[in-house]
Amino acid sequence: MHGMARQDFGALLRARGFKATPGRITLLRILQRRGRPLSLAQLAQTLGRRLNQATVYRALEALVAAGMLRKVDFQHAHSLYELVEGQRHHHHLLCRRCGLIEDITGCDERQLEQTILRRSRRFDAIESHAMEFFGRCKKCARASAAP
Numbered sequence: 001m002h003g004m005a006r007q008d009f010g011a012l013l014r015a016r017g018f019k020a021t022p023g024r025i026t027l028l029r030i031l032q033r034r035g036r037p038l039s040l041a042q043l044a045q046t047l048g049r050r051l052n053q054a055t056v057y058r059a060l061e062a063l064v065a066a067g068m069l070r071k072v073d074f075q076h077a078h079s080l081y082e083l084v085e086g087q088r089h090h091h092h093l094l095c096r097r098c099g100l101i102e103d104i105t106g107c108d109e110r111q112l113e114q115t116i117l118r119r120s121r122r123f124d125a126i127e128s129h130a131m132e133f134f135g136r137c138k139k140c141a142r143a144s145a146a147p
Contacts, residue, residue, distance in 0.1 A: 016066045023051045024059055028068070028083065036101055037072040037080035037092070074132060091130070095137035104133065
């Protein structure tokens with residue numbers, strides 16, 4: 001996804017049934033450029049007065065429903081959003097002390113989903129999953145261990 005041009009986002013939006021508005025394209029470009037999950041407030045602040053917060057929220061939710069964005073839950077009072085298109089399947093490791101976020105790849109999702117379905121009595125299919133890991137980064141661990 002890195003290096004995807006503005007017109008590519010427009011084509012991607014149109015392919016998913018959306019109008020390729022400058023606001024939607026800008027949202028996607030910000031998420032691509034930052035390369036990490038962002039909150040509604042962070043996105044609205046980055047956009048400044050170009051789009052109001054309610055418009056940003058509606059656009060984010062529509063793009064999540066279309067599968068272009070993923071809503072991430074870091075156990076805060078708010079959700080974060082990240083680009084799905086062109087991204088490898090990954091999860092996140094979050095430092096509870098400083099908020100550092102690291103992408104974790106290498107989830108053997110097929111094996112995990114098969115194991116879960118074998119153990120389930122009521123489900124026969126899994127459509128998606130999300131896992132987030134919480135802990136302390138090395139810098140924070142050293143800081144808390146220092147006298």
